[in-house]
Amino acid sequence: MSAVDLPDDPGALTPSEARSLFARGVAVPTSGWARGYAQANLIIVPRDIAFDVLLFAQRNPKPCPILGVLDAGQTSGPLLTGGDIRTDAPRYVVYSDGKKTAEPTEITDYWRDDLVTFIVGCSFTFETALVDTGIRMAHIDQGVNVPMYSTARRCAPAGQIAGPLVVSMRPIPAAQVADAVRITSRYPAVHGAPVHVGNPRDLGIADLSRPDFGDPVRIPDGSIPVFWACGVTPQAAVMESRPPLAISHAPGHMLITDARDADYQVP
Amino acid sequence: MSAVDLPDDPGALTPSEARSLFARGVAVPTSGWARGYAQANLIIVPRDIAFDVLLFAQRNPKPCPILGVLDAGQTSGPLLTGGDIRTDAPRYVVYSDGKKTAEPTEITDYWRDDLVTFIVGCSFTFETALVDTGIRMAHIDQGVNVPMYSTARRCAPAGQIAGPLVVSMRPIPAAQVADAVRITSRYPAVHGAPVHVGNPRDLGIADLSRPDFGDPVRIPDGSIPVFWACGVTPQAAVMESRPPLAISHAPGHMLITDARDADYQVP
Structure with missing residues (x-):
């Protein structure tokens, strides 16, 4: 599966330790990893449809809770300090014209300066x-x-x-x-x-x-x-619109963020 | 001030009655009008900066609570059923390249099909x-x-x-x-x-x-x-970026929406 050894207790890792293992090729589902830290869905689209995606999320906040957005071309941000969105999820799905074309463990080869990353809350x-x-x-x-x-x-x-x-x-x-x-x-x-x-x-x-x-x-x-x-x-809706390129995480292979689950709790 | 008579009790009007008076030329501050209904800030910008404005709001939700967004060119929506965003606020401010150029009571002459309207919560x-x-x-x-x-x-x-x-x-x-x-x-x-x-x-x-x-x-x-x-x-930030055209409501001259104040209360 991977040349990198799996940790004995993935739940005890910090988010950046987990992301760094995924960046080195570990490609497993993230359930139970980095306990206490918020895991997130990813949806990455070209800048020219990013406004529609963000507006779709604004109008449908329950299914599309946006935790963060990286500016076009940006590969890191406050939810993944020191990380790289192109390598730090364990596995991705690449869609061309709405059709799945690849499930790589990193998307560096697909990256373009006009790609906008949406980091979306996860249950x-x-x-x-x-x-x-x-x-x-x-x-x-x-x-x-x-x-x-x-x-x-x-x-x-x-x-x-x-x-x-x-x-x-x-x-x-x-x-x-x-x-x-x-x-x-x-x-x-x-x-x-x-x-x-x-x-x-x-x-x-x-x-x-x-x-x-x-x-x-x-x-x-x-x-x-x-x-x-x-x-x-939001993934399903984006795919229905058949954009030339869109990238998501692979199901269950989430982005592990630096935010704590508890940060999203209200009284 | 206006050829249209002011109502005896503006607080008793429905939002659509109030908007219709403003559309007919009444241009007064809205404090106390249509009691119980949510009044809102307006910021209207060309489509090409709308993504940045929406993203700014997403990143700064406390000062920029978005209640609704009208698609580019759209002049009505669920917060102003049967209304027209170009006439239904009592007074507007038009900015060109970040400078105030007019304070009209309607903006029909300024309207363009690429204008996106942000309806922003108000204290x-x-x-x-x-x-x-x-x-x-x-x-x-x-x-x-x-x-x-x-x-x-x-x-x-x-x-x-x-x-x-x-x-x-x-x-x-x-x-x-x-x-x-x-x-x-x-x-x-x-x-x-x-x-x-x-x-x-x-x-x-x-x-x-x-x-x-x-x-x-x-x-x-x-x-x-x-x-x-x-x-x-958000108005101040948009103006700092000096867009060729931006339109807001005039201070205190808010959009009266169909939403009730109570709709925005959480337990």
């Missing part, structure tokens, strides 16, 4: 808070990726960027739904409170066992499906 | 909440505009947009400072909690009696100066 941040409060994550217990669904609900469009709201689903025990709402509403910068609790058909989701992204999870007895706005939403 | 929203809780506003009691100051603190720049943090100042009785913090922190979309409490020199303000914008207020005995991030900040 890993609130999952930690949920687990810390004793709410089990079924997908973690079942050893799979969280299931995600394109819904029938459209986001507010912006210029040439338009698309459906994408949601992630976590089964929550009925007695803990109120706690899950309360806890995640304290993280407005990472999707916040659920957008929907209960019947998936109201969102236009026909079959929970067939997610559009991620893996299906079994819903434990006594749990009901709870849906949160998902950071795949 | 009127939290002032209502403060007054409702029994915290008097000295500038209202003294019949003047709130005093505003350019500070020594720089905003995070974005592309060609850079400038100082501008703050508004309200003297608050010492026993009510905590309440003022608590109440305004519930309005993150309209500047939120104060950025500074007490000594103006820490902000680089040499003399409170000489504000950069608005009017000086006398500080009542037992009150201390409390400073909030101010919506003049």
